[in-house]
Amino acid sequence: MYETLIYREDGAVATIQLNRPQKKNSFNAKMRQEMENLLHDLARRTAIRAVVVTGGDEIFCAGADISEIEGTHSAESAYQHAREFQVLFDKVESLPQPVIAAVSGYALGGGCELAIAADFRIASETARFGLPEIKIGAFPGGGGTQRLTRLIGGAKAKEMILTGDPITAQEALAIGLVMKVTPKEKYLEEASSFAVKLAALPRLALQASKMLINRS
Numbered sequence: 001m002y003e004t005l006i007y008r009e010d011g012a013v014a015t016i017q018l019n020r021p022q023k024k025n026s027f028n029a030k031m032r033q034e035m036e037n038l039l040h041d042l043a044r045r046t047a048i049r050a051v052v053v054t055g056g057d058e059i060f061c062a063g064a065d066i067s068e069i070e071g072t073h074s075a076e077s078a079y080q081h082a083r084e085f086q087v088l089f090d091k092v093e094s095l096p097q098p099v100i101a102a103v104s105g106y107a108l109g110g111g112c113e114l115a116i117a118a119d120f121r122i123a124s125e126t127a128r129f130g131l132p133e134i135k136i137g138a139f140p141g142g143g144g145t146q147r148l149t150r151l152i153g154g155a156k157a158k159e160m161i162l163t164g165d166p167i168t169a170q171e172a173l174a175i176g177l178v179m180k181v182t183p184k185e186k187y188l189e190e191a192s193s194f195a196v197k198l199a200a201l202p203r204l205a206l207q208a209s210k211m212l213i214n215r216s
Contacts, residue, residue: 063109130166
């Protein structure tokens with residue numbers, strides 16, 4: 001059904017797995033479009049009550065596929081590239097269903113921005129979160145400067161963004177970036193169990209609560 005994603009349903013819980021392992025699950029145009037289309041469909045499906053996003057056991061997402069944007073240095077192309085990520089991550093954030101990012105391995109750049117656009121993050125002990133754009137003379141263009149600041153506060157967000165250094169799962173837990181850290185073999189099970197718990201709650205109340213918290 002999809003070239004760059006693996007999609008499955010288990011009762012009222014949908015799981016989206018990024019599936020470009022040869023490219024470290026980095027986002028190219030095809031993956032962005034397929035994920036946007038899938039999210040658009042899920043937003044209208046009341047039978048799906050919670051969504052898990054993962055990249056598999058080895059890596060969550062390495063961000064943008066650099067090979068796709070090499071050689072494009074104009075301000076217009078840079079803006080367009082950033083805008084495409086903003087639209088995608090806005091769709092994740094505004095999805096009516098609660099979204100849980102199940103993170104194992106590296107979540108870097110756009111991968112980290114995808115994780116923080118979710119409502120919850122559950123990490124394996126191997127997870128690493130980072131926004132390293134500063135090291136190539138750029139900055140997080142997909143909403144990371146705003147969402148990370150709201151999640152962990154200005155000082156910690158500046159430390160991550162201005163140094164570009166990744167943090168461990170335990171460090172992410174300590175600053176409130178993730179809600180739980182588990183052994184590698186348990187992170188997806190934990191995320192799925194939490195999704196089932198949310199899916200059993202009243203749908204409209206969940207949607208309204210998420211919407212109002214986001215708007216605040």
